[in-house]
Amino acid sequence: MKYFAALHAGFSRALRGRPGAALAAGAAILASLAAGTAQAEPQGLLETIHKQTTLSSTVPDNGDQNPYALAVSPLTAGKVQQNDVLIDNFNNATNLQGVGTTIVDFNPSTQKLTLFASVPHDLKECPGGVGLSTAMTILKSGWVIVGSTPSNDGTTGTKGAGCLLVFDMEGKLATVFSSENINDPWGNMAVVDNGQSATLFVSNSGFGVGGAEAVEPPVFKQATVLRIELAIDPGKPPVVKNETVVASGFSERADKGVFLIGPTGLALGKDGTLYVSDAIGNRISQIDDALTRDTSAGVGRTLTADGLLQRPLAMVMTPAGHLLVTNGLNGKVVEIDPATGRQIYARWIDTDKAQSPPGNGDLFGIVMTPEGDGFYYVEDDMNTLVIAK
Amino acid sequence: MNAPKPPDEPVSGEGPGALTRRGFLKAGGLAAAAGAGLGAAGLAQAALDKGKPPAAPAASMAKAARKAEPFFGEHQAGIATPQQTHTYFAAFDITTNDRADVIALLKTWTEASARLTQGDTAQPLDLNPAAVAQPAAPADDAVLGGMSTLDDAAPVAANNASGGRHAAVVTNAAVGAGAAGGDTVTASQAASAGNAAAGVDAASAAGADSAAGKVRAAAAIDSPASGTAGNDGYAPAAAPAYSAAPFEDSGEALGLDTARLTLTFGFGPSLFTRDGVDRFGLAARRPDALVDLPRFNGDQLVKDKSGGDLCVQACADDPQVAFHAVRQLARLAQGKAAIRWVQAGFLSMPADGGTPRNLMGFKDGTNNPPIRNAAAMDKLIWAGAEGPAWMRGGTYTVFRRIRITLEHWDNTEVGFQEAVFGRHKYSGAPLGKQKEFDPVDLAANDAHGNPTIPDNSHVRLSNQASNNGAQILRRSYSYNDGVNFYAERWPPWRQELEYDAGLLFVAHQRDPRTAFIPINHRLAASDLMNQFTTHVGSAVFACPPGAKPGSFIGAGLFEA
Numbered sequence: 011m012k013y014f015a016a017l018h019a020g021f022s023r024a025l026r027g028r029p030g031a032a033l034a035a036g037a038a039i040l041a042s043l044a045a046g047t048a049q050a051e052p053q054g055l056l057e058t059i060h061k062q063t064t065l066s067s068t069v070p071d072n073g074d075q076n077p078y079a080l081a082v083s084p085l086t087a088g089k090v091q092q093n094d095v096l097i098d099n100f101n102n103a104t105n106l107q108g109v110g111t112t113i114v115d116f117n118p119s120t121q122k123l124t125l126f127a128s129v130p131h132d133l134k135e136c137p138g139g140v141g142l143s144t145a146m147t148i149l150k151s152g153w154v155i156v157g158s159t160p161s162n163d164g165t166t167g168t169k170g171a172g173c174l175l176v177f178d179m180e181g182k183l184a185t186v187f188s189s190e191n192i193n194d195p196w197g198n199m200a201v202v203d204n205g206q207s208a209t210l211f212v213s214n215s216g217f218g219v220g221g222a223e224a225v226e227p228p229v230f231k232q233a234t235v236l237r238i239e240l241a242i243d244p245g246k247p248p249v250v251k252n253e254t255v256v257a258s259g260f261s262e263r264a265d266k267g268v269f270l271i272g273p274t275g276l277a278l279g280k281d282g283t284l285y286v287s288d289a290i291g292n293r294i295s296q297i298d299d300a301l302t303r304d305t306s307a308g309v310g311r312t313l314t315a316d317g318l319l320q321r322p323l324a325m326v327m328t329p330a331g332h333l334l335v336t337n338g339l340n341g342k343v344v345e346i347d348p349a350t351g352r353q354i355y356a357r358w359i360d361t362d363k364a365q366s367p368p369g370n371g372d373l374f375g376i377v378m379t380p381e382g383d384g385f386y387y388v389e390d391d392m393n394t395l396v397i398a399k
Numbered sequence: 400m401n402a403p404k405p406p407d408e409p410v411s412g413e414g415p416g417a418l419t420r421r422g423f424l425k426a427g428g429l430a431a432a433a434g435a436g437l438g439a440a441g442l443a444q445a446a447l448d449k450g451k452p453p454a455a456p457a458a459s460m461a462k463a464a465r466k467a468e469p470f471f472g473e474h475q476a477g478i479a480t481p482q483q484t485h486t487y488f489a490a491f492d493i494t495t496n497d498r499a500d501v502i503a504l505l506k507t508w509t510e511a512s513a514r515l516t517q518g519d520t521a522q523p524l525d526l527n528p529a530a531v532a533q534p535a536a537p538a539d540d541a542v543l544g545g546m547s548t549l550d551d552a553a554p555v556a557a558n559n560a561s562g563g564r565h566a567a568v569v570t571n572a573a574v575g576a577g578a579a580g581g582d583t584v585t586a587s588q589a590a591s592a593g594n595a596a597a598g599v600d601a602a603s604a605a606g607a608d609s610a611a612g613k614v615r616a617a618a619a620i621d622s623p624a625s626g627t628a629g630n631d632g633y634a635p636a637a638a639p640a641y642s643a644a645p646f647e648d649s650g651e652a653l654g655l656d657t658a659r660l661t662l663t664f665g666f667g668p669s670l671f672t673r674d675g676v677d678r679f680g681l682a683a684r685r686p687d688a689l690v691d692l693p694r695f696n697g698d699q700l701v702k703d704k705s706g707g708d709l710c711v712q713a714c715a716d717d718p719q720v721a722f723h724a725v726r727q728l729a730r731l732a733q734g735k736a737a738i739r740w741v742q743a744g745f746l747s748m749p750a751d752g753g754t755p756r757n758l759m760g761f762k763d764g765t766n767n768p769p770i771r772n773a774a775a776m777d778k779l780i781w782a783g784a785e786g787p788a789w790m791r792g793g794t795y796t797v798f799r800r801i802r803i804t805l806e807h808w809d810n811t812e813v814g815f816q817e818a819v820f821g822r823h824k825y826s827g828a829p830l831g832k833q834k835e836f837d838p839v840d841l842a843a844n845d846a847h848g849n850p851t852i853p854d855n856s857h858v859r860l861s862n863q864a865s866n867n868g869a870q871i872l873r874r875s876y877s878y879n880d881g882v883n884f885y886a887e888r889w890p891p892w893r894q895e896l897e898y899d900a901g902l903l904f905v906a907h908q909r910d911p912r913t914a915f916i917p918i919n920h921r922l923a924a925s926d927l928m929n930q931f932t933t934h935v936g937s938a939v940f941a942c943p944p945g946a947k948p949g950s951f952i953g954a955g956l957f958e959a
Contacts, residue, residue, distance in 0.1 A: 064854075064925075067696060067925070069924075104699060105888045164886075266894055267894070362927075364927070364930040364931070365890050370891055371889075372890050392925070
């Protein structure tokens with residue numbers, strides 16, 4: 011029981027002002043652990059998490075809200091120190107979605123938040139303008155690539171196709187990628203970064219999607235996963251060499267509350283299998299040979315569905331090769347062993363009872379710490395960056 | 400600039416005439432005052448005693464001033480005054496560029512406020528309007544009532560001779576800037592009669608019936624049209640202008656208790672400079688502490704609910720009395736200042752005299768500085784020698800219109816609500832304590848080492864111990880303005896008709912730079928309550944010290 015007591019204490023500390031959730035969430039963990047023995051080796055990462063700490067507000071001076079993407083810098087260059095966390099914002103100061111234009115930089119050493127980049131919302135090079143999404147990465151070569159899923163009025167009724175924006179490490183816009191294959195790059199990217207070349211996987215959730223006026227906006231099965239191969243010459247911005255749709259036919263729809271629902275999380279296994287969180291299908295799909303295939307695998311094969319999943323969003327892979335996926339409809343992160351498809355357990359990392367169930371709608375981006383001993387995530391309810399480890 | 404003249408009337412309620420009038424009216428009421436003339440005689444005598452022209456045949460229909468707060472004093476009332484149950488707040492923009500107009504307005508407001516807070520009408524009432532009508536007036540005037548005609552010759556003398564109503568009219572003319580604002584009817588009637596272009600330095604009786612109704616118009620043809628240029632704006636007898644006053648007081652507070660009415664005035668940053676322009680020669684006198692409030696995280700400020708050159712906060716135990724007071728002052732400001740935004744508020748007091756609750760159901764104001772502790776008030780609330788002399792004894796007041804998503808709040812558990820506040824809902828005690836006034840122990844931990852009062856709870860973030868000892872005197876009111884369509888800022892982002900209700904947050908302090916601003920920065924960044932609250936209006940005002948009898952609110956600001 012000593013083990014549990016420590017875990018419980020760690021969890022309770024993590025509540026950060028939401029003690030009312032302790033019992034319910036504690037019970038959930040107990041139930042999750044009941045299957046194994048208390049003294050066993052950790053089955054995964056989540057049970058090793060002892061503390062959650064709110065690190066910073068993510069709101070820059072211009073008031074942008076709703077943090078979405080997270081990326082940890084692999085290098086020190088320009089405004090950014092190695093291991094800094096970049097966070098982008100999807101909403102503007104009036105909290106309209108799809109019009110956020112800022113990326114902030116949190117330095118874990120100084121605990122300071124600074125503005126990394128800001129672009130005009132009406133950037134001509136990006137079809138429909140700029141509303142920064144959950145797609146963001148920092149390449150070793152010193153380029154920050156971030157998706158735009160733009161709107162003009164905060165609804166999908168005015169959304170554009172968007173683009174991928176490329177910034178240098180000073181936060182200056184260097185180039186913009188747009189093409190017929192890019193339509194609202196929405197979820198977090200999976201990336202293979204080889205220095206002078208890189209491969210990005212981007213989920214596109216905008217094809218065919220219109221306004222959200224209907225009581226139940228129609229579901230379109232047109233979302234894709236696009237593989238983008240980049241060539242990066244020293245000192246020059248990346249250039250797109252190839253675009254390949256490796257998956258297609260995922261469900262997507264407009265939503266009054268959360269703007270878009272579609273495939274969101276992407277994570278790449280060591281064997282080249284790409285895992286895709288299918289938010290509407292409430293499942294994790296796997297796309298075989300994602301790095302090499304030259305045709306679409308359709309919606310792939312289902313790795314796991316339902317169970318602990320509640321609208322799976324952003325996804326990341328742990329050092330042990332497990333998937334961590336944030337739930338959109340509660341404040342939980344679910345750990346999955348992709349080798350077996352087993353949902354190992356879930357942890358309630360956002361227990362904010364301002365939402366029902368607690369944390370509903372609060373989670374989105376997630377990224378591993380550089381050490382791999384925990385993860386950063388954002389809380390949309392409070393516009394904060396949190397670390398769990 | 401001319402030296403300000405003292406108000407014509409004893410306005411403090413301290414003079415013998417005033418006491419006589421009030422005592423009489425209390426005893427005899429309206430009918431006796433109108434009929435017998437005993438009160439009128441007494442009043443006339445009182446006015447004569449002060450060396451003034453006779454003011455009125457019957458000046459006032461005072462409310463019974465059973466519960467009156469003093470108007471004059473070291474500090475303005477309505478700040479440290481035990482809180483009344485209702486407020487009507489109004490921010491004004493000044494519509495003149497003439498410094499003398501501003502002074503005149505403040506004098507008029509002072510005079511009216513001193514009357515209103517003591518249970519009088521804003522201006523002396525004419526209780527016998529029929530006697531005012533000129534004998535030459537056609538019969539239909541009497542039917543219509545309310546409008547008077549004026550002889551071509553010696554209009555000022557005629558006014559004075561006809562008594563209080565016209566005295567009030569002249570005062571109003573000075574206040575109302577001639578043909579502008581509420582006097583427009585008169586001016587247009589004059590124009591229709593062809594007199595406006597004549598430019599004669601006398602009032603003329605308009606001979607034509609107006610299209611709007613058969614009223615006789617008297618027009619002020621005095622030049623310049625504003626009627627106030629070139630003097631200090633407060634010399635009614637010197638201004639040979641005439642305009643019809645629609646009424647001296649709208650009357651809806653007649654017979655009501657004074658209800659502890661207080662009227663508190665403040666000067667906004669834009670009084671000193673607006674868009675970089677020093678309209679009134681006051682820029683150099685702006686206190687350092689009167690800063691423009693910075694943007695706070697989550698602010699969704701609406702321009703139409705923010706700012707203001709001047710403010711009037713009426714507080715009373717009767718909403719009709721509070722609104723009545725602002726309504727009179729707004730009318731008296733015509734031509735000089737116009738309402739920019741208003742907010743009514745309420746705060747129902749528990750029967751046991753305990754701390755009142757806000758719309759979230761929690762006690763609000765428990766941890767306020769002690770208003771009866773002069774030393775604490777001097778330290779925390781009243782401006783001292785660190786700023787300009789004209790503000791000494793005043794305070795700096797922040798108003799924030801904070802919408803609360805009550806629908807969202809009402810769907811959360813009480814235990815969670817308590818975590819948000821850091822207090823128990825029903826007792827008001829800090830979390831972990833039993834009684835409302837038990838000290839807030841921010842160091843207390845539970846058995847697992849977690850803070851008993853959560854890190855991002857409202858009490859912890861706003862507590863003086865978390866803010867270098869900074870404290871504010873909160874004197875807030877709830878508001879409820881019906882429903883509007885809202886898209887919530889928080890998951891799950893409901894979009895529907897919701898209450899436009901919340902809190903008119905009012906905070907007094909010695910210096911916002913070390914009080915409201917740092918406290919609210921912490922709250923805006925981290926307060927769990929932010930998931931339910933949105934700041935949609937904001938204003939800051941320098942509320943000068945109380946006026947002395949014979950002087951006016953803010954007089955020190957305008958002294959050379």
